[in-house]
Amino acid sequence: MNNKKILLAFLSIFLFLGIAKAQEPVPLGDPFILYFEGNYYAYGTHAKDGIAVFISDDLQSWKVPAETANGLALHKADVYADQRFWAPEVYFVNGRFYMYFSADEHICVATADSPLGPFKQEIKKPMIEDEKCIDNSLFIDDDGKAYLSFVRFTDGNAIWIAELEDDLITVKKETISPCLHVSQAWEEVWARVNEGSFIVKHKGKYHMSYxxxxxxxPMYGVGFATADKVMGPWKKYERNPILQKPGNLVGVGHSSMFKDKNGKLRIVFHAHNSEIEIHPRTMHIGTVKFVKKNGEEIMKIGDKILTPELIN
Known part of the structure; x- marks a missing residue:
């Protein structure tokens, strides 16, 4: 083989490695995306020592922000507990960023001045100290009142909701009310689980994905329920699930929603790493529309699914 052929062979190898590297999926379970000042920030279950964050300007290509310590927006040294950091969500409210997350099966909230963190708790304790709960999700209504939906282990994993005080940290325990528990046939494949709630308001009606x-x-999936009042009662869509095994993806779920830079409503969710391996779970993005059927607005997930890439 002459020198030219050797050089071409090496170039081909490097190009292949570069393509393979570019096509690495974003390794997040329970993902959440925040759009803020031209950039997207993705958080999720991934790191052992806290909550990981990735950044993008187009939803397709993501990277680990250089400004973070080891890619973490939150480190265990700054918050309650030191393990099982799951399902974060981040919101910008009144000039401050609030991260709602689970730590050692307790719901928590930490704050920061930047979407990259570092997120910290002034008082290192869970929102509900005397009970294990997970998957807390914030919803702020049009009148400014804040609510937290979350999982209690009351019937397997069941979804409950409560009002928050104006500090967005303190749960009004007297308002804790049930929302959803396992009640449809498609939910009974394995374990009693309703979890990963997220609330949006559309034309005056509340829609909760779960x-x-x-x-x-592999039959993990997403359904939705509706209510006329955010505290319920909630009624599940009779034709659930609305997302389950799309294309070649399996184990899809724990979704949340966000509006992209064009104002389009999107859904982000995780899937198993492959049809035979669960971990590391990977992040995927779809679109959300509301379709009117029989006088009712139905939440619908588009067929086109985006699989973001991690670029180092």
Missing amino acids: SANHYMS
């Missing part, structure tokens, strides 16, 4: 079945099941 996930059902064990997250390790």
Whole structure:
């Protein structure tokens, strides 16, 4: 082989490695995306020592922000507990960033001056100290009142809701009310699980997306319920699930929603790493529309699914 052929062979190898590297999926379970000042920030279950964050300007290509310590927006040294950091959500309210997350099966909230963190708790304690709960999700209504939906282990994994004080940290325990528990046939494949709630308001009606079945099941999926009042009662869509095994993806769920830079409503969710491996779970993005059927607004997930890439 002459020198020219050797050089071409090496170039081909480097190009292949570069393409393979560019096509690495974003390794997040329970993902959440915040759009803020021209950039997207993705958070999720991934790191052992806290909450990881990735940044993008187009939703397709993501990177680890150089400004973070080891890619973490939150480190265990700054908050309650030191393990099981799950399902974060980040909101910008009144000039400050609030991260709602689970730590050692307790719901928590930490704050920061930047979407990259570092997120910290002034008082290192969970929002509900005397009970294990997970998957807390914030919803602020049009009148400014804040609510937190979350999972209690009351019937397997069941979804409950409560009002928050104006500090967005303190739960009004007397308002804690049930929302959803396992009640549809598609949810009974493996384990009693309703979890990963997220609330949006559309034309005056509240829509709560949620996930059902064990997250390790390929039949993990997403359904939704509606209510006239945010505290309920909630009624599940009779034709759930609206997202389950799309294309070649399995184990899809624990979704949340956000508006992209064009104002389009999107859904972000995780899937199993492959049809035979669960971890590391990977992040995927779809679109959300509301379609009118029989006088009712139905939440619908578009067929086109975006699989973001991690660029180092």
